[in-house]
Amino acid sequence: MRLSRSFLPTLKENPAEAQITSHRLMLRAGLIRQTAAGIYAWLPAGWRVLQNIAEIVRQEQNAVGAQELLMPTLQSAELWKRSGRYDAYGPEMLRIRDRHERDMLYGPTNEEMITDLFGQVIKSYKELPQVLYHIQWKFRDEVRPRFGVMRGREFYMKDAYSFDLDYDSSVDTYRRMMLAYLRTFQRLGVRAIPMLADTGPIGGELSHEFLILAPTGESGVFFDSALEEQDWLGQDVDIADRHSLEQFFTRMTSFYAATDEKHDTAAWAQVPAARQREGRGIEVGHIFHFGRKYTESMDITVSGPDGAPLFPEMGSYGIGVSRLVAAIIEASHDENGIIWPESVAPFRAVIINLKSGDSVCDAMCEKLYAAAPEHFLYDDRAERAGAKFADADLMGHPWQLIVGPRGAKDGKVEIKNRRTGERTEDTVEGALALVMKTPG
Ligand code: 5CA
Numbered sequence: 140m141r142l143s144r145s146f147l148p149t150l151k152e153n154p155a156e157a158q159i160t161s162h163r164l165m166l167r168a169g170l171i172r173q174t175a176a177g178i179y180a181w182l183p184a185g186w187r188v189l190q191n192i193a194e195i196v197r198q199e200q201n202a203v204g205a206q207e208l209l210m211p212t213l214q215s216a217e218l219w220k221r222s223g224r225y226d227a228y229g230p231e232m233l234r235i236r237d238r239h240e241r242d243m244l245y246g247p248t249n250e251e252m253i254t255d256l257f258g259q260v261i262k263s264y265k266e267l268p269q270v271l272y273h274i275q276w277k278f279r280d281e282v283r284p285r286f287g288v289m290r291g292r293e294f295y296m297k298d299a300y301s302f303d304l305d306y307d308s309s310v311d312t313y314r315r316m317m318l319a320y321l322r323t324f325q326r327l328g329v330r331a332i333p334m335l336a337d338t339g340p341i342g343g344e345l346s347h348e349f350l351i352l353a354p355t356g357e358s359g360v361f362f363d364s365a366l367e368e369q370d371w372l373g374q375d376v377d378i379a380d381r382h383s384l385e386q387f388f389t390r391m392t393s394f395y396a397a398t399d400e401k402h403d404t405a406a407w408a409q410v411p412a413a414r415q416r417e418g419r420g421i422e423v424g425h426i427f428h429f430g431r432k433y434t435e436s437m438d439i440t441v442s443g444p445d446g447a448p449l450f451p452e453m454g455s456y457g458i459g460v461s462r463l464v465a466a467i468i469e470a471s472h473d474e475n476g477i478i479w480p481e482s483v484a485p486f487r488a489v490i491i492n493l494k495s496g497d498s499v500c501d502a503m504c505e506k507l508y509a510a511a512p513e514h515f516l517y518d519d520r521a522e523r524a525g526a527k528f529a530d531a532d533l534m535g536h537p538w539q540l541i542v543g544p545r546g547a548k549d550g551k552v553e554i555k556n557r558r559t560g561e562r563t564e565d566t567v568e569g570a571l572a573l574v575m576k577t578p579g
Pocket residue numbers: 247248249250279281288289290291292293294296297298299341422423424425426455456457458459460461462
């Protein structure tokens with residue numbers, strides 16, 4: 140993308156309405172604009188980040204056998220009356236009436252709709268397990284939407300739903316999903332700590348939340364620092380094998396981790412003092428095992444091995460995709476701006492032309508840009524160098540390829556790493572090879 144022609148409105152000043160760093164930086168870096176309270180438009184750079192996150196989430200869901208589909212945002216109230224949640228959900232649900240006076244709602248979550256779809260299609264225990272997910276906008280009419288997309292009213296969520304024949308296999312599915320989550324967050328370049336959690340309006344008895352540490356987080360957290368050191372991508376778990384899943388889960392849950400709601404001071408005292416970590420965290424994911432709550436209330440069965448009807452065991456698994464954009468920024472920034480992990484950055488690199496109009500500089504920049512225009516932002520504006528550097532740091536591209544008359548004359552590009560601040564010089568080919576390396 141050429142910056143001179145892009146819809147990328149950066150701001151020099153801090154917007155008055157933003158109280159926390161990620162909200163300020165998202166507005167200043169031109170990622171989002173508010174269109175109504177708690178509702179945001181995603182501008183091109185922000186939309187790229189959102190899609191990059193969604194793609195990693197998708198790959199890890201697919202890797203554990205979940206199937207992607209897409210359910211609508213608008214739902215019929217009838218569905219929710221069947222589960223009994225239509226009245227129970229309260230004022231957070233945005234209720235709408237269509238022209239035929241039918242009650243509708245903007246979905247805050249999809250347990251009812253997926254259970255109904257499942258019931259229409261799956262008739263026999265032989266077709267189980269099924270894990271289905273979508274990545275779709277949700278609406279919750281939060282009393283106090285705040286901190287930008289961190290607690291919005293409309294937000295982007297990945298929600299998966301599982302259906303198993305019996306309790307044991309539903310626990311396998313829960314553990315597989317747990318692994319998928321840990322892998323997902325690690326690939327996103329952040330540490331999300333899994334913690335035992337309350338189930339709230341979703342229901343059920345087994346539940347974990349995933350929290351990214353940040354002082355602005357809404358929950359107090361207590362955990363064993365050993366959890367931060369785990370390499371979930373390097374673990375050898377056979378997801379088709381119950382024993383292997385159990386080993387993984389037992390190991391993971393052997394480390395203490397709990398939000399303030401679930402904190403157990405006696406268990407906490409057992410954690411070696413040097414490994415005790417206390418702080419605040421942002422909930423970026425939440426998984427629930429709730430058994431037959433919805434299949435029973437909505438009367439959805441499959442025929443079992445002996446022909447008798449059975450209620451499948453369910454779980455649901457959410458990731459706050461739009462909240463993650465803000466949470467990643469809370470965890471990865473400095474006083475100059477965002478520091479994007481390579482895997483989610485809107486652009487891999489910005490090409491900074493220090494002398495637009497100079498034929499040698501222009502030619503070198505064009506050569507760099509032509510190598511991967513979909514991955515590069517080319518700052519071809521007639522701005523002073525200082526403004527270009529400030530915007531590059533603010534927007535947080537992992538790499539800056541700086542082209543000035545002196546270096547360009549010798550065929551050299553200056554390469555700055557945004558995270559480390561390290562600067563090197565290389566040829567166009569060398570710079571491209573470094574920047575285009577696949578992120579981990
Ligand atoms: N049906 C279940 C799992 S699919 C569910 O809805 N879980 S949830 O309520 O915990 O939401 C899942 C994730 O969505 C949360 O972990 C959080 O990261 C995100 N989320 C929830 N509410 C908001 C909000 N108002 N703004 C932004 N993200 C939100």
